[in-house]
Amino acid sequence: MARAPETLYDPRNGDLSLKVTDWTLALDAEAPTRTNYFTIYWVRSGSGTFWADSGSYPFTAPALLFFVPYQYVRFAPTGPVEGVGVQFHANFLCIETYHEEVGCNGVLFNDLYGAPVVGLDGRHDREVGDLIGHIRRELTEGGLAHAEALLSYLKVFLIRATRLKRDQQGAAREAPAGRFPPDLTALRDLIETHYRKWHAPAEYAEALQADPKGLGKAVKAHLGKTLTELIRDRILKHAKWDLLHTLKPVKQVAHELGYTDELYFSRLFKRATGHSPAFFREYETAIRGGKNLSMPLPLPSIPLPPSDAQNIRSPAKES
Template sequence: MIRSKGEFKGILIQFTPSFFCLFKHRQDVSCNGVLFNNLYDTPLVRLTPAEADAQVMLTKQMRDEMNGHSDPDQDVLISYLKIFLINASRIKIDQQKEAVETQAAAPLATALKEEIEVHFRKIHNASGYAGLLHSTTSTLNRLSKLHFKKTLTNLIADRLIIEAKRELYLTAKPVKEIAFELGYDDEFYFSRFFRRQTGISPQTFRNTIGLYPAKTGGY
């Protein structure tokens, strides 16, 4: 979502997983979890004029490749896109380091993030993390809203959905198996949870962009 009080100009780059998969190429560009699928930080990168000029130049090269040839070279476009994402990731990581250095008053927020990463497959409720951190659900909820801009319940749900999408996209595991690995004994309950969070069923998500069709367990 972009909100503006007036008119503005911008460049929108859209690409599908079939063109460039963030999960498959996460080792190449290190942007998954930094620019994308980052639960704990706003997906915004502030650029200096020089950084903006460099990124705009890359978008011009992409446009030239797409418009200057009847059959644009996909490898060339992917190379430009990789450089664009690598540059943005480096800038974002540097900004995150600066934010950590200037926000020394958030040890509990860091601990909460770490506990979610370790336990999200087993603990799906706010009270579970309150117990782990010897805190209260209201305290953690306020902390989550302050540092991560969402309730703790939504933070946990978003982490589960990211993992579910990754499994549905990259593997041929039945939905039932994915649900079990994420701590759901009831496949149908998991499917309802997935639909409630994304607007579509796990099977529809897989059929739309998945690398492998599901053999069993669809819902």
């Protein structure tokens, strides 16, 4: 797998913590850059398949697609695709901090057991267009309470999308063809309980008294990824949280996730994010000014610049 090109948000370079751009995708398009923004693509026309890390998912316009920071993303469109990209960094809105208020963490973003896609009907497609239009105008025109207005529009956008996805998940569970098999429901519960110690698919198959190959096929059919990839994604979700929000040494994070070899864990993390655990923590801590950590930590030596009018500064509490 070729390494994706990379563009990381850095306020020290004057980068905006929230931006909206037109998005097009041709048949021969390269993969989008790996970024540390939360990214939403509003697909207005076109269809195809996309990969979010190892998971593959179909999409057809109109739809919303959701991607987390440092994720490897690529597309295989069936024809030209057009839409709009909305990107925001945790400096603007940290969805983990606002989980209860916005509710999108684990539904739109970081949903290991579902597709990061929300289909849109005509009414919801128009509503998405209106909200993105409000954000674009506010970014262009500014004015009184500029950051607060942008934050409000983005929150409404995420809340509407979260409600819509939950409705769609509920409808899918009611349809016989879309029901989550009992084995996969039990598998999800086992992974959430044992991912720190059980890293091999065979351990889960044994606990479920299931045929390993059959279980693997069911995971692939319903979740778009292999069981090995699903377990790995859960481990990495935990690792990212610890590295961002605690002062635990990398060796301790690895050990608590069942890895006695810190170097092996670091290679696993770098394959998934493009960076070592140490860089991931140090870089994000620097650009967030240390507000992501649960206790004080000597920050990297490169200071953040004073507040700049070009940078969107949000009143939101950062993670």
